[in-house]
Structures are given as C-alpha cells and as structure tokens.
Amino acid sequence: MNNTGLEHNQREQWASRLGFMLAAMGSAVGLGNIWRFSYVAGESGGGAFLLLYLVCVIFIGIPILMAEFTIGRHAKSDAVGSFQKLAPGRPYVIAGFMGVASAFIILSFYGVIAGWTLKYIVSYLTGQMGAAVASEEGVGAFFGGFISSPVEPIFWQFLFMIITISIVYMGVKKGIEKTNKILMPTLAVLVIILALYSMSLGGASEAFAFLFSPDWSIFTNPLDNTEVYLAALGQAFFSLSLGMGALITYGSYLSKNEKLPGAALGVASLDTTFAILAGLMIFPAVFAFGIDPAEGPGLVFVVLPEIFGSLGFVGTIVGLAFFFLIAAAALSSAVSLLEVAVAYFMRRFNWTRQKTSILIGGIIFLLGIPSSLGLGVMDQFTYIGERDFLDSMDFIASNIFLPLGGLIIALFAGWGWNKTEALKESDFGDTFLGNAWIFVLRYVAPIVIFVIFLQSSGILKILGFEL
Secondary structure, three states: HHHOOOOOOOOOOOOHHHHHHHHHHHHEEEEOOHHHHHHHHHHHHHHHHHHHHHHHHHHHHHHHHHHHHHHHHOOOOOHHHHHHHHHHOOOOOOHHHHHHHHHHHHHHHHHHHHHHHHHHHHHHHOOHHHHHOOOHHHHHHHHEEEHOOOOHHHHHHHHHHHHHHHHEEEEEEEHHHHHHHHHHHHHHHHHHHHHHHOOOOOOOOHHHHHHHHOOHHHHOHHHHHHHHHHHHHHHHHHHHHHOOHHHHHHHHOOOOOOHHOOOOOOOHHHHHHEEEEHHHHHHHHHHHOOOOOOOOOOOHHHHHHHHHOOOOHHHHHHHHHHHHHHHHHHHHHHHHHHHHHHHHHHHOOOOOOHHHHHHHHHHHHHHHHHHHOEOOOOOOOOOOOOOOOHHHHHHHHHHHHOOOOOOOHHHHHHHHOOOHHHHHHHHOOHHHHHHHHHHHHHHHHHHHHHHHHHHHHOHHHHHHOOO
C-alpha cells in the first residue's frame, strides 16, 4: 500500500492551534463575506437581515460548527469516513457525501467568480480598468464583454484553480496552514483600512442606518417577509462553511489537546465581524455616490469599480486593494473546499495527496466551465426558472445541499451519537452549555432548518403552499 495515503497511521495535523484557527477562519471568510454578503444584505433590507443573520449564526451556526469540529476531531477522518466510522451502516453518511458533492458544486462556480477578481486585479495594474471607467460605455460594458467572451473567463478560472490546487498539493502544514497564516492577517488589515477609507467618503451615516437600524415590520409580519429569513439562514450557512464537510475535515487534523468551544466561538465571531466590516467597506461608498444598495451581484463588479474610478489615482489604489482582498478571501475558502474532496478520495482510493489534488482539482475546473460560459439550464429545473448555470449551482448548493447537510449533522450529533460521548468529545462535558448545545441540535436547529429548506428549495411551492 502507498503510505502517503494511509488514513490512520500518518494522518496530517496542524502545526499549532493558531494555524487551525486561521485555516478554519479562512474556510469561513471568503466570497460569502464580501461579494455575497454585500448584495444579499442590500437586496434583503440591511438592518433586519443583519439581525436575523446574527441570530442564525448564534443559535444555529455555532452549534452546528461545534458539531462538525467534534465529529472530525473524534473520527480523525474525512467528511464521509467520519460518519462511516461513528455511525456504520446508518444513513448519516449521506451528510458526508453531500459535503463532498457540495465541494465540487460550490468550487466549480466559486472558481469562476474568483477568476473574475484576478482579471480585475490585472486590469487595474495594466490601466485597462481606468480606460473602461473613462469610456462612454463604462464598467458595465467592460464586465459584460469580459464574461461573454468564450475564452477569457475560462482562462482566469483556470489560473485561480491552479493556485488553489498548488496550495492543497503541498499539504496541511506547508500548504493550507502556511498560506492562511499569511492571508488572514493580510485580509484583516486590508478590510479595516478599506472600511475606514469608505466611511470617509460621506455616506457613513446612511450606511450605519441601513445596516444597524432594522425595519421592525419584518419581525412583526414574518409570513410576509420569509425571503429575508431565508436569505439570513442561507447566508449563515454559506458564510460559515456549514454542511459542506470543510469543518469536519479541518477538525480531523486537530489534536485532542485543543479545546473546541473556544475555537468554534472564535471562528464564528471573527467571521461575522469580517462580514460586518465588509458591509462597512461597501455601503458607505454606495450611499456616498447615490447607488441603490439592492443593486445585486453587479454591485461588486460594476458599481464599485465605477465609484473607485471617479476617485482618480487614489481610487485606482483602493480598487486594486479591494479586488486583491476579494481574491485572497476566495482563495482561503477555495482551498478548504478542495481539501474536502481531496481528503475523501485520498482515503477512499489510497491515492497520494499530490495525485488527488491535481486530478480532483482538474475535474472541478472542468465542471466550472459551463458557469464560466454562462450557459442556461435545462427546462426541467422548473423552480430554478431562468437562472443561468452559475446562479443554478449557487441555488442548489446554498438552498439544498448545505441546509440538508447541516440538518443531518445536527440530527447525528443530537440524536445519533451517544449524548455522554458527544458531550465528552466536544469538551463541554455535562454542563449547562453542553446540554444547551445538545438541546439546540436535537430540537431548534433541525426544525428551523427543515422548514426553511422546504421553502427555499421550492418544495412548498410545488405542493401548493407558500410561507
């Protein structure tokens, strides 16, 4: 047998607790905190969405994040192997397979969007973006021409995937941990500097009101505003990387000596802080220049470059830093997604890390080509409707696979695992917090996730019901 693929005898570990924390943060902090959070918050009304998002993170996100860390560290295996070891012959392993499938789906379109950010970085460096801003057609025409090209988006997607594969190829300590030790502090500094600069542009008061003054009617009339509740839970899952197996996989490289509750709380807190800072980085500029915060995905790739372009040379520097920030955040998350699939196939087929990284990364790149080309979906996706391929992949992963994966993980940790053992392995022990954690996993999280899954997946609509 090939020793580099052995699961138990030579399983890699993090070099330090800090390395694990930064890697787990890297998994959570990504496009979901900047690109996705900004436009979803804009479309969902700002303050009410943010408050619901925080509630989802605290009462559903952190308990499931803890469950994933606990399962991974105890089983010392990948997302599929962990359930096969802890619950042999039982259906909980479906969560592991869904996690691996989610890694393929999400990274296939994640790589496309991240490739766009690389294109923008080079465009700022070469002056191409400045020319686009100065042109009569503007950045919208530049972006539209770029994504409609049959070659360019695929090239930048390929380049991003090469970088991602190279990091995973080098292993847990030398690749993933070392990269995140550089990326995460850099991201923290950049997002703070850019947020401070954005708030100096004159739209800070409107941005604060938008983000921190909720529309209370959304809470008094929840049945009329289900889309905001759906968006908040979906964003919490996407942002924290829940249900996709990344945190189980990263937890499996963790020493038994490390305490999990503090790690889980730290990762969730820093991830949420990063998302709020990203909002304070984007929305002051949006309001300062009279832009609609519900602009949608084009907010990042069309509207903000127009704003940066109007600021002259300083705007060019800010734009370059902004897209470097997005690219680096995307890279840290992409690495964790690829690692989910690589860890599984390494164990399943006893392949080397190097072979698995190249092979699986290459397959995911090929799966992402339809998203790069913006192809439409087949007619049988009736609920998805007129979404293009990239939107459809986002929909399937965010509204179906991730909630279902999180639901199964909650049910396993709450019901399928011996309570005494689960509490012991989580480092909570038989304490108030430990029992509260089990209660949430048994009752609160499953009910909330299942109801919202029925709505967000379109099943209720198909059955003739609508919340």
